[in-house]
Amino acid sequence: MKDTIKYVGLDVSKEKIAVAIAEEGREEPRYYGLIPHTTEAIKKLLKKLGEPSALRVCYEAGPTGYPLYRLLLSLGVHCDVIAPSLIPKRPGERIKTDRRDSIRLAHLYRAGELTSIYVPTPEDEALRDLVRAREDAKEDELRLNIA
Structure with a gap:
């Protein structure tokens, strides 16, 4: 059986990562939870999510840099770093939380509405x-x- 693609949105901060997952199809993305921003926690998460080739991960470019991107690539996971200034915003959408941001990233990533950076x-x-x-x-x- 072929694995379905899972679109994973990460809201990354120095100490923690909020994780949301959008499966192929039209279902609403689900919030997975918070994990520590450590290599071990990231590897454990990826193991739970399934085959690396069936994962598409994205996170916003920011002060944490690119080590997470390089780690994911080294583990065989496709990753895109997203330009925060180019994320579509709805009028009146002012409340920002890690949970909401990760869900929104997963949703927009699955829809192909995000712009990745070099x-x-x-x-x-x-x-x-x-x-x-x-x-x-x-x-x-x-x-x-x-x-």
Whole structure:
């Protein structure tokens, strides 16, 4: 029997991840719950959800960066990092909770309404950090010369 695709929306914070799942079809996404933001907890969740090839996972780009993306890819799970500014919003939708955000992500992801971003390679990130450090050093040098 072929596994059905599960669309998983993650609302990621530094210490926890809210998880929601939307199965293929028209059923409402269901809230799975909160898990700790640890490698062990993520692996345990994926094991419960089923075959990695049948999972499609997404989360919003943010301050937590890309380690979660790289972990999921290394485990054979398809993952998209979503541009928060391009997530469709309903008028009057102001209340934001981890639960609501994860359910909304799963729902919109299944519907194909989310825009993913380019995830830089570790080498790209290292180069970007180097360029930023150089720019900061130049600004510091300029400030010292003016003073």
